[in-house]
Amino acid sequence: MAELGLALxxxxxxxxxxxxxxxxxxxxxxxAVCDVSEMAAREFGAEMGVPAHTNYRxxxxxxxxxxxxxxxxxxxxxxxxxxxxxxxxxVFCEKPFAFTVAECDRMIAAAETAGVRLMVGHVLxxxxxxxxxxxxxxxxxxxxxxxxxxxxxGWLGDPTARYRLRKELTGGxxxxxxxxxxxxxxxxxxxxxxxxxxxxxxxxxxVDYEDDAQLLLRFRSGASGHLFASLASPMSASFGTIxxxxxxxxxxxxxxxITYQRAGDGEQPVTETVTRxxxxxxxxxxxxxxxxxxxxxxxxxxxxxxxAEGRAAIQVAEAAYRSAATGQPVxxxx
Numbered sequence: 001m002a003e004l005g006l007a008l009x010x011x012x013x014x015x016x017x018x019x020x021x022x023x024x025x026x027x028x029x030x031x032a033v034c035d036v037s038e039m040a041a042r043e044f045g046a047e048m049g050v051p052a053h054t055n056y057r058x059x060x061x062x063x064x065x066x067x068x069x070x071x072x073x074x075x076x077x078x079x080x081x082x083x084x085x086x087x088x089x090x091v092f093c094e095k096p097f098a099f100t101v102a103e104c105d106r107m108i109a110a111a112e113t114a115g116v117r118l119m120v121g122h123v124l125x126x127x128x129x130x131x132x133x134x135x136x137x138x139x140x141x142x143x144x145x146x147x148x149x150x151x152x153x154g155w156l157g158d159p160t161a162r163y164r165l166r167k168e169l170t171g172g173x174x175x176x177x178x179x180x181x182x183x184x185x186x187x188x189x190x191x192x193x194x195x196x197x198x199x200x201x202x203x204x205x206x207v208d209y210e211d212d213a214q215l216l217l218r219f220r221s222g223a224s225g226h227l228f229a230s231l232a233s234p235m236s237a238s239f240g241t242i243x244x245x246x247x248x249x250x251x252x253x254x255x256x257x258i259t260y261q262r263a264g265d266g267e268q269p270v271t272e273t274v275t276r277x278x279x280x281x282x283x284x285x286x287x288x289x290x291x292x293x294x295x296x297x298x299x300x301x302x303x304x305x306x307x308a309e310g311r312a313a314i315q316v317a318e319a320a321y322r323s324a325a326t327g328q329p330v331x332x333x334x
Contacts, residue, residue, distance in 0.1 A: 015071035097310035120310025128279035143245030172209035203232035
């Protein structure tokens, strides 16, 4: 396959942002778009100069489609991914992978049976600032992470994407947003061993899920982590502190700044400014990786983000909801 024909399923804001970078990938080409809203599909199809559909099964029947990008409301991912695999199409699935580990396993098994590639998009860790955080820890300058605290808060209001008002389609705060921070912590600290969660709806009574989440995590590495997520704060913020064996790092996403310092006499903090325009676009990075994996990857190769990593984040979110329901910590078995 010399060129990969991609079709977008889901023409909302995220889908459009991802599809627009395809033109920067030499061997990838957008060949169709699809949305249940005929207006949304036609408008974006006209913008991109490709046919528009309202039924994703029509897209799966197209011979020029080698892979699909599933960027629909979260609760619709599983059915579309299963149908795409059955049709022999490679799949890039936007986060969250699904709402349960069982659904993740069904999709992974379907892709393996069909012999197609399946990748899950967790773009946050590919954004320049978060990539720099990862690079600092990968360099060993402050040692292996042993403790972390991450905060991401904001105001939901009455979103343009109306599906975000319903847990049936979003899955809730943990699946829709906080799954990004779970994935970031996994990249830094490794797999989660146990989770204790407090989930409440204090302010946003027009949604049927939590607007406040507190997660206490123990990782298999021995590290610990705390996540604070909220949709009820008019003051938006995204920041974190990660302590390593030999130092510590702080980041502030809004300010585009990280500061890290090694422990020891005479060691001085290092502050770096990392803006959204530094480095490479995260959507471009993940979709180019997907394209290269489909076209060139061997059995032993892997993309920047894997279905297994997408599943691991869902495993934590699912366990967190069980913990909140029972008031007890939940151990993650595998």
